[in-house]
Amino acid sequence: MRTPRTAATLAAGTILLPLMFGTGTAYASGLDGNLVLIGGALNENAQILQRIVADADPDGAGPARARIAVVTAASVPAASPTEASDPTQSNAAANGLYYADLFARYGADTYLVPIDIETNYAGDPYVPGNADSTTVADQVRASTGVFFSGGDQSRYVQTLLDCAPAPGDAFTDCADTAVLAAVRAVLDAGGVVAGSSAGLTIQNGSDMVTAGESYESWRYGAYAGTGIGSNDLTYSPFGGFGFFTEGLLDSHFGTWGRQARMVALADATAHDLVVGVDETTALVYDRATRRGEVIGVNGVSVLDLYGATISGDRAEGVRWHYLVNGDRIDFATLAVTAGAAERSGVGTGSGPNVKRDIWDSPSGSGGTYSMVTQAKALVKSSANVAQGTTFERNPRYRTHLDRVSATRWWTTGGFESLEVSFIPE
Incomplete structure (x- = not known):
C-alpha cells in the first residue's frame, strides 16, 4: 500500500x-x-x-x-x-x-x-x-x-x-x-x-x-x-x-x-x-x-x-x-x-455495459477513447461500477471503474476521484 x-x-x-x-x-x-x-x-x-x-x-x-x-x-x-x-x-x-x-x-x-x-x-x-x-x-x-x-x-x-x-x-x-x-x-x-x-x-x-x-x-x-x-x-x-x-x-x-x-x-x-x-x-x-x-x-x-x-x-x-x-x-x-458546476452522487439512467477492448489495443476493435467513454457514461448514470476487458487473452485483464464517496463530476465531461483497478482473469 x-x-x-x-x-x-x-x-x-x-x-x-x-x-x-x-x-x-x-x-x-x-x-x-x-x-x-x-x-x-x-x-x-x-x-x-x-x-x-x-x-x-x-x-x-x-x-x-x-x-x-x-x-x-x-x-x-x-x-x-x-x-x-x-x-x-x-x-x-x-x-x-x-x-x-x-x-x-x-x-x-x-x-x-x-x-x-x-x-x-x-x-x-x-x-x-x-x-x-x-x-x-x-x-x-x-x-x-x-x-x-x-x-x-x-x-x-x-x-x-x-x-x-x-x-x-x-x-x-x-x-x-x-x-x-x-x-x-x-x-x-x-x-x-x-x-x-x-x-x-x-x-x-x-x-x-x-x-x-x-x-x-x-x-x-x-x-x-x-x-x-x-x-x-x-x-x-x-x-x-x-x-x-x-x-x-x-x-x-x-x-x-x-x-x-x-x-x-x-x-x-x-x-x-x-x-x-x-x-x-x-x-x-x-x-x-x-x-x-x-x-x-x-x-x-x-x-x-x-x-x-x-x-x-x-x-x-x-x-x-x-x-x-x-x-x-x-x-x-x-x-x-471545475469549469462547470460539480455534482456528487449518482446521475440518472442505467450504467454502461461491459466495454470490450477497453485498452484500445492496436489489434483489437475498441476504437479510441474507450476507457474515457466508459468513465463518462458511469459518472452521469445511476450506477456505481462499470467494467471493461482487454481484447487480448492469456491473461485477459478486466478494468473496474468505481464511484466512491469523493467522486465528483460535471456536465462538460470532467470528473475527479474515480477509482480504477486492473485485475487479470
Whole structure:
C-alpha cells in the first residue's frame, strides 16, 4: 500500500524545494515560465495556438511580437532538398516550414532551429552539430518561446542532450547541449515552451516513456531502452529535459488507451503521479504557481497512485481525475477546480455495459477513447461500477471503474476521484 497524499502535508511541503513524491521530484514555486503540453494532433486548434503566441508575447498588446524557436528534430530527416523545401512533406525541415507559416498566422515571428539526427544530402542545413553551435544557441536565446514538434522523443534525447553511451540507448547520464541550455534560459526568463506529442513527452523528468502498449506493459513489465519495433513498455532512466517534474507525462493518452501502460510504468519506476494529455488538447502549466489549466477539445488525465495497492500484475484503487476545457488543477494539493458546476452522487439512467477492448489495443476493435467513454457514461448514470476487458487473452485483464464517496463530476465531461483497478482473469 502506498502512503496516501494529504492536502495538509502537501500544502506544508510547498515551502520546500524540492518536495519529493516517490523518486520523482516536484518543485515548489520559484521557477518561471509556462509550459503548453499538447497531447498530439494539434489540428491547427486556434485556442491552443493563440495561447502559445500570447504567452510568448513579450509586451502583451504592445508593439513587440512573439518570437518562437521551432524545433523539429524528432521528425525523420529530409532525404533531398526537394523534400526539405516542401511543407506538405513530413520531415524535420519541411515541418519547420509548416509551423513557421502556422505561427505567422497568429502574429508570431519564428526561428527554425536547424538541428537533425543526421545529415542526408550535400548542403543539408539541418545537421546534428548545430546542437552545440553558439550561433544557433544565440538565436534560440533571443526568442520568447520554443515549440517542439512531434515524432519520436528519443530523437530529441539524441540530438539535444549529450549522453554517455548506454545499452539500448537506455541513457542514465546526460548533459545539456548549447541549444538546450538556451531553451532552458528562455523558459527561466519567463518564456513559454510548448510541445506536441513527442514534444510534450520530452519535457518529462526522469523515467520518460519511450514506447509500449498497455497490454504488453502488464503482461511483460517495463525495461530501460527505446523499444524500437516492439510493443513492450520501455523508458529512458535519465528522462527528457526535466521542464515538468510533477509526474510522468504521456501524449495521445485517452485517445490511444494509455492509462494502463502509464500506471505500469509509474509503479515500475516508483513515481506516484501520471499526467496524460489527449489529442487536440493542452495542459497549460505555470511553473511558478504549480497550477495547470486545460484548453482544447478533449481532456487531461491525472492518475494518482498514492494509496493504491499494486502487486504483481494487478492494480487496485488508482484515483483518476479527468479535466476538460476550462478546468484547473493545483499540483501542490491536487485540488481540482471545475469549469462547470460539480455534482456528487449518482446521475440518472442505467450504467454502461461491459466495454470490450477497453485498452484500445492496436489489434483489437475498441476504437479510441474507450476507457474515457466508459468513465463518462458511469459518472452521469445511476450506477456505481462499470467494467471493461482487454481484447487480448492469456491473461485477459478486466478494468473496474468505481464511484466512491469523493467522486465528483460535471456536465462538460470532467470528473475527479474515480477509482480504477486492473485485475487479470
